[in-house]
Amino acid sequence: MGVINTKNWFEHDKWREKIKEDVQRHLFAHGMARRNQHDMMKQLEQKNVWAFVAKKFAELKKEWNGPDVPIYIFPADATNRSLQHEFGGKSGVAFRDQLFLFLLPHVSDEHIYALLIHEYNHVCRLHVDPKDEREYTLLDRIVMEGLAEHAVYERLGSEYVAKWTTYYTEEQLKQFTKKWIVPNMSLRPDDVRYRALLYGSTFYPRMLGYAVGYEIVKRASTKKTMIELFAMPSEEIFLL
Template sequence: MGVIRTEKWLHDSYHQPIEICEKLIGHFEDALAPEIYDYLIQHGMYQPFRNGFEAVKKLQKNNVWEIVEEENLRLQKVWEGPNIPIFIFPSDKNNRKLQQDFNGKSGLAFKDKLFLFISEENMEMEIRALFTHEYNHVCRLTMYPKNEEDYVLLDTIILEGLAENAVRERLGEEFLAAWTSNYSDEELKEMWNNLVFPNRNILKNERKHQSLLYGLRFYPKMLGYCVGYYLVKNYIEATNKTSKDLLNIKTDNIAQIM
């Protein structure tokens, strides 16, 4: 498996993304190509525009597929992770939140596949950091014995915290996501006690789960992500464990809930 050479798909069908998604049907159960495309757009996949193929050329020039394959082989070995298909596509230039909050890049991780949506503006270390974060998700989803559909808010924020602490461990604080520095430790402790802990068992499919995770409506921006990073970092500092050690440890243990 590993990195699928999606640049060839893009070369042939950039302006027909539904055709591209036809090639993905075998990786999704009971889904049609238009449904797959709609789902991927929600997570950052490109929407075609007239000169958009220039972005594909720039991604090729930036060796994006080669960089991701190199990281994939390295992390599979370090974390003893699964060998899964990895699909790379340009990201959506018109997604304002993606551009402002994530510098135009995003990912979508499953147990058995991984999607990366990358801007031609993203530098090599950003791409390495993105892959580290998303492949850590894949490993956690594979190794932690809980079905993803049963995840509650606490599972999700720890999932995100594990992934970004893996970036810190491998690449250093310089390449962390901008949201990791949104709040002080004191503010994060308060958010954990007052907002996240009382709602920790909200199921993934409930609207409030997403509101708390991303800090939507009246909640602090990126609330769940930030608290998850804080909790995992505290656990690492208390135990000296590595990213690999943490992949199958219970959520409650990492959050240090007695």
Template sequence: MRVIRTDKWLLDAYDQPLELCEKLKHLFDEDVSAGEIHQHLIVHGMYREPLKNGDELIKELQKRRIWQIVQQEAKELQKEWNGPVIPIFILPADTNNRKLRHEQNGKSGLSFPDKLFLFVSEMNTEKEIRALLTHEYNHICRLSKYSKKEAEYTLLDTVILEGLAENAVRERFGDQYTAQWTAYYSNTQLERICMNLILPNRNTPKSGRKHAQLLYGFGFFPKMAGYCAGYHLVKNYMSKENVPSQDLLGVKSEQIIEKTDEA
């Protein structure tokens, strides 16, 4: 695993995020600009505008050895899950984003099949950052082991993807380090969400508008409906089959639902 020393990049060009994104261009399609990369990362949690104390933040994260901690945790996860070796980039989160602060404690992540981004802030503890890495790297392992192209994912595939990742966090760090959304609904409410919303729309393609609506709970749908349903479905499967989340990385999404329906 390679944790890129973005702290050195940031100390040189924290106030020039486009310059930082120029360093990432070789990881994306040739026709993608640094500006487009920056905008995409912003959507997923990267800082939008430099803060006055930006250098102090980077030095504080260095003092706390965040790059080394992520390197060690990533190495352990890669070995435990037999996952791919990918580059990991740590960048400051957008602490001016109220939703990010309140719902995710000022942290976020973004996974691609061949790279991973962690967006963190001074408010995050070491365990929170390790839990964030666990969630995001679990996505990469699922993408590499599940015999289906990501472009062909349906709502069910995405829901199970998210459910697997957060159950991996629960296994490694306990309920207290899982995302807030895992406690939004009771089991009865989750069963209704699964049966009335997620399963009837399980084949909705990733490109479809309804996919995002159900996954995040936009409009009149329950908040984070797909995420919560995925966590519930995977957790139930793990309990009934007495298996760890690691054993499910290559299991078909439909199989998890079939086992759930048998109960």
């Protein structure tokens, strides 16, 4: 498997024949382009993105003893403000058995690598956890996001981690955890508060769950390696 050759998939909308309809909706919701898809793919091809991702994927798979999954490179939505501000013009979707990267042509190789690290880290975490994703609690999700972004920090340093890792001080994050995360850590995705706590809202600080998750894993990483953390329940990581 590995990196799939998607370079020509956006000619005459051929990609729709290859991706299930329910997954298509998920892709658009997480940052895939709706317009100018073919032009962006041509620009990504000129950068030889597929070969770069394949090389880095092989390195990560070996280091983390991770699963061999198909990786699909698709164009990102340049008009998505959240994608630009919170995620640096790139995004992705990770499943237990496949991975999607959404890229803009101007994104640097280092930032593409950071995205691959983050999303493939999700795949590795999901691979060792038999629980259905619909049963992932808020704590499960914020720990998973923390693991993924801390993996970026471990390999590339602070320059390439997401902006949301710097929004709050350690003391603020402790207060947020006590006030909002601990009372709600067992929420499931079908609860309306789940996304609000994860991403922030009118009532909660921006990227609340992501930022708290990064702090939890930063603390845990002083005692355990990434491979050890992959296999640990979220509750145990939280208590480290």
